Amino acid sequence: MHRGVDAPRTPAVGGSAAAEQAPAKPPDTGAHLQQRFDALIADDERIEPRDWMPTGYRKTLIRQIAQHAHSEIIGMQPEGNWITRAPSLRRKAILIAKVQDEAGHGLYLYSAAETLGVDREDLLDLLHEGKQKYSSIFNYPTLSWADMGAIGWLVDGAAIMNQVPLCRCSYGPYGRAMVRVCKEESFHQRQGFDILHTLSHGTPAQQAMAQDAVDRFWWPSLMMFGPPDERSAHTAQSTAWGIKRLGNDELRQRFVDICVPQARALDITLPDPDLRWNENRGHYDFGAVDWAELTRVIKGDGPCNEQRIQRRRSAHEEGAWVREAADAYARKHHNSSAAEALA
């Protein structure tokens, strides 16, 4: 059971007599702080912003939360591409709402990162300079309307699989942000499934379009979970710290297991000839993922890396006046509140 944000770390001391009898508080030495942190992690308690934490824990969280936030806002681009071409007013309104949700997710996540002592502007600079990553999946183009279905079904589906365990992340602000994000992602996943279901039960041309989208997005979706655990630089330590609750391979396997029956309901074939139920393992076996492709895309050599980052930079520059106006408004508001307090 997680402690609430404001719950005390140490038992309250009753009166002064009790205080006199209480054992002397151990000094906050490095070793003592580390022990307290380790005990919180071992008890599955949450670490909050005011708590001491090892430098590595803080750095890992900043890296992961920032990468996650960047993914949310870069993830608006492939879908934004279809807002003007959605096939009906209803589909357009839903897609606009979804893209707007992604911006909101970015905001929750940048705010969660800021509780670790970093500045959102600095994180954005790191993204724009190519010094921080975002998810590989958003470097693939969205070529047809069916891609909106495949992204919703597969990409949001993979995101939910990855993010539900993150709701139990040992760092409080990240875990709490994930709760809300996951609720919204499940709507996104259903809208994607609905788009594909409509197309795959439509004309032969629509069926082919749905199949083609799934053919292109299936393998990149499996790559979203990261490299295999044995090659993952961070999984062991992040799991020991309770940041990640499950490894990359286990989440990928769960995703495959859940997608197979859903693909059947969609009348869509997953593009993997090695996909079959393994009675002994109680899981679906699946073919080899092209890890060289993931490495290439992460390093900047995916089909749309350049376009995505350029668009992001120009959106940031074009939005400078909005940030300036918001700052000016905040200053004015602050000054008039201060003047009122003095009156």
Ligand code: BYC
């Ligand atoms: N793409 O040791 P590993 C969304 C990097 S948003 C790019 O396993 P870790 C959505 C990794 O960062 C989707 N990079 O790392 C939004 C590390 O690099 P550095 C984003 C990847 O962190 C809008 C290195 O490879 N979701 O779903 O333990 C619309 C070694 O990997 C990728 C999140 O960010 C990749 N696919 O595990 C719709 C969730 N995979 O930093 C949907 C939170 C690995 O050492 N993040 N790398 O240079 C996580 O759960 C974890 O960070 C990961 C990677 C599972 C992604």
